[in-house]
Amino acid sequence: MSAIFGIIDFEGRPLQDEWIRSMQTDLAHRGPDGQGLYREESVALGHMLLQVTPESVYDKSPYEEDGFVITANARLDEREAIMDRLGITDEERNRITDPLLLLRSFRKYGKDFVKDIYGDFAFAIWDKEKKELFCARDQMGVKPFLYYYQDGRFVFSTELKAIVRIPFVITDLDNTLLREQAFNVWNKPYLTAWRNIIRIGPANTMIIRSEKLLLNKYWEPKYSRNNNIPSLTDASRQLRTLIERILADHTRGQQKIGVPLSGGLDSGTIACVTALQCAARDGEVITVSSVLDPELNPDGAVDEMRYIRAILRQHNNIKPEFVYHSQLSFHTNLHMKFSQQYSVVNANHYVDEAIFSQFKSHNVRRVLSGVLGDFTATNRFLNPYPHLLLHGRIMTLTSLLRSESKKTKTPVRTIIRRKIIHPFLPYWYTALWNKLNGRSVESVVDELELIPYLQVRKRLEREFVKLKKKIYYADLMITGNIWPVDHEPFYEEWDCESSYFDVEITYPLADRRLVEFLLGLPVEYFLADGLPRGLIRISMEGILPEEIRLRKDKITYSPGFHDIIVSDFSRFSDNIINMEARSHLESLIYIPLFKSRIFNLLDSKKRSYFAGDYWVIINTYLLLEFNMWFDNLRKG
Template sequence: MSGITGIFRRDGKDVDPSDIKKMNDKIAHRGPDGSKVWCEGPVAFGHQMLHTTPESLHEILPFEDEESGLVITADARIDNREDLAPKLGIEDNEHVSDSYFILKAYEKWGDKCPEELLGDFAFVIWDKNRKTLFCARDHMGVKPFYYYLSNDIFLFGSEIKSIISAKEVSCILNKNKVAEYMSLLFEDKQNTFYEDIIRLPSANSLSINYADHSKHNYWELDIEKEIKMDSDEEYTRAFLEIFTDAVRCRLRSAFPVGSFLSGGLDSSSIACTAKIILSEEDVQNFHTFSAIFESTPESDEQHFISQVLEEKMFMSHFIKADKLSPLSMIEDVLWHFDEPLYTVNNYIHWHIHKKASETGVKVLLDGLDGDTTLSHGQRFEIDYFKSLKWFKGFKELYLHCKRSKRSILKQHIFPSLILPFIPLFFYNIMRMLRIPIPLEMGTNNFINKKFANETKVKRKVLTHENQFRKARSSKSYHYLLLKRGILQSVLEKTDKSSAAANVETRYPFFDRRLIEFCLALPLDQKINDGWSRIILRRAMKNILPPSIQWRVDKGHLGHNFRKNFLLFEKSVIDDTLFTKTNLIDKCVNIKSVREIYKNYVYDQSISPLPIFGVVTLSIWIQKNFYRFNYD
């Protein structure tokens, strides 16, 4: 976790060194271990260093290789150094930085170099010979990359705040992004809440020279790829090997390492696998960080957390999340995020990152969205129906619903065997008539009708819904889940939370090799005998306590959120919905949100999610003084 900034004057003028220093200073919090800028003619790079890996202790960025005429700045961890070293003719030792591997990869493969890299990265290389700037972001978007591009100048940074500090950038609110935010649509991978500031999408590279620029998607999941093995044991061994390596390469650190531990299958698998790896290397200090909810038993998982801690020797740490407000530290959070947030449980991550930093942990493993990588086998009913294996399909459906306590008709038969085959014309009529449809998301009425029409946001929502509706196999559904923009958005938000605490968060379940492997698995390795994520369950035999290995439920953090949001923030909610409505009334259906609030006050089982979104949007606009002009 470091920070990068840069300027490329496409008009050919020299960069003023004070401009790059100003940009770099704006993200000083990302790198307490060193700050440096490089400036030459029309190009300038900045870097804020956070030491995490052993190699980073010897790394100085920006770095200029005079022999090749290349200059690099990077926020990166490269995991396939051992494989790259002989191909690049360099040594793999702690005196050779990850950024040097990237630079040499570019020297050898040019614009195709990201295809050869494994890990999390955002980097920019100035090629003096080609007079070209080359930028790239990792496969899933773990490392952030924002930029501003005009005919005269190109600006980039790890955070938006460094870019809007430049005099060339006007802070114009992006009303389309606001509309998507209010419609719970987080699929766009490029736009931000600032009209002219763009995100480089995950798995993309960008080449820029004085006259032209081009973007390239260098990696795509192969939906046609299939893995065929002879037995469940063989699949399990192959999965465990990849999963273990995904954890191992993310343990590379010069400082104490820790992991989130919720007591669920994903976080417990990572923590226990990491502990085994470190024990083999005779490293005893491995930390776990858990949120506990003693006053909210529906959210509390201490029973399962304690079982993991009993099995292994961990240094455990806890935060009492039931004592925290969902808007805890909201002004600091919004300053770091540069945008409003809809991630209601961010406050838990915020305090865990802070706790990790206080204990000296600089690297934190996170089991974020193992569900998506592994797949629950959604739409498996269609696969069995089309293959005429109806008896096996019904047995799978019966067992799965029995274990997960789900409705066969509402949560399986209708969304899987009826909805995908409804013609689009009739589907759109159902949506217009507000007929309840059990989909992942739906257009709500929290958005101002005039604003919704102006931004055409309902069409975007319907397009996204229809994508998933038309998925007529488990694999195609899995593929769509892995490509969702919300994954990149959540990673970007978590990055800001981590950076605020000088901690680097790493995600084993977002390892490219693991994702490719899981997508290519046959259906019976995703769901079998009613057990979803079956391959991880099998792989964790003798690693996890059986009670966690075969868990089908998880603690519902929503209970704590619903209780504490009203308990701690009633005055803020009242202020937003009844006093400062002028900040949001052009985009929000205030009457509708007030009605939800009224019901929520008397019944905390009602979700206050739209209220939370409206409140954070209002606070963000109030604190940033941007013009909210829709005329």
């Protein structure tokens, strides 16, 4: 993936060359195909180039035109429409780069132009005359944009490390935030692991001039039923056409496409549609699947190989690769990843690394991920019944009830209780009912005992209840169940880790065009034919293998992850002994109790998926490991 960076001193002080070299060095892995730099005495804008699209071979970023300078990390869709609006000549259309299209759109239409741009982008435009910086991030938040602004100096970058290591940047680990993230009781998506380093939110623009910093949200998803879609058949047909169009845009000019493949609807849809499109131009699809080792299949673990092979039988131009769970280790390159990302990594980091490594071995630069498809095309969150009831659409509600009951073999009264009555009950009633019936509200509350200070535990319990209430009442929302409006859908980690393998990830099922289309559909279409994810099942008929299209048993897929962690028992044990020797960690987590919890976890029989407490323990371990890495970093 490409990268952008910059330093602007709004008080006019000269920049030191070592600051710029530091950022260039920390981002060098993202520029295998070129590096660019624009300099003034108090301004530096930089670019690191990974060539992926056909026109990117002509990219000479940063660009300067008519007193404006842009550096952009961008992959634009609907390029023809943009070029039509700008009057780009036929001779220039195959060569003009995405950053240059952004700059010319800004010059012609002003700062509001971003609302009409589709694709993944993060950019900064410097107005030399006004001494003003205009920055923006794409609507879905795919491309990262991080910044630091203190004492008149503004620093921005695609990655944390490039900012943290600049000498004048005043920062430190924000362990309070990191602990809240580990316990999943945090809702501050604009904050990062480092104090004073902020991320611009999705669909936000930012203007910096002198001492003023102005943020503006330029796009907001909103449900509005489109009456021009007369039937379910039309909707499913339009959905298929749109997915094909999106995937054509995301793979434009590529002969070799990568797809991380499981046996589900999300990755299956991407793999099958992409394989058909690639076949038409003699291209191939490289799939990488994390699977169980057939010779060491753990008891009770879920294996997706049957479904993966169904896709492979259907397409001759798919070249499969497999990452077997017996080959993986939780601690693989863990501290190296901390050194690269300057942040806590996710609990499946070792699987991601193995998958990216396979793609790199095939020289794949474009990888299509199905992440967030369960919000959009394969939506599993939206409950249509409350909305049908509130709008008096009783006949539609009744028909849907009967259809779901028949297809899922669930009694009508059970569906009514779970999906109609329950969403309207007050939270306190449900919480009390669960407590009286001996049901844990959530295991995360129990794990708060790991925090050594009672006052902090009580505060986090209150925060947790607030989040639970918000999630509880989310059944009565439409927009928030089609796109996570109050969250940061994409953090920097996948973007950063994949960049070390010369891979650019895109997310076709998180495309703005798809979200806007779904926000216009009648809510009952999301339960079409009485089946969860019914619309995509109808839309992909004849595309997906039937055993995938109609399957109902898909659960959280974690092939052998528990066995992988257990196999690292000795490393866990040794590292926790080291943690016990570092007394300052006791202010963060009560280590003796944590030691007991993690050893209980390693002895447990949970295999097919991780429960909430499982994730909390593993993420807490990663938090402590990250602090140990940071201790070593400070000691030099």
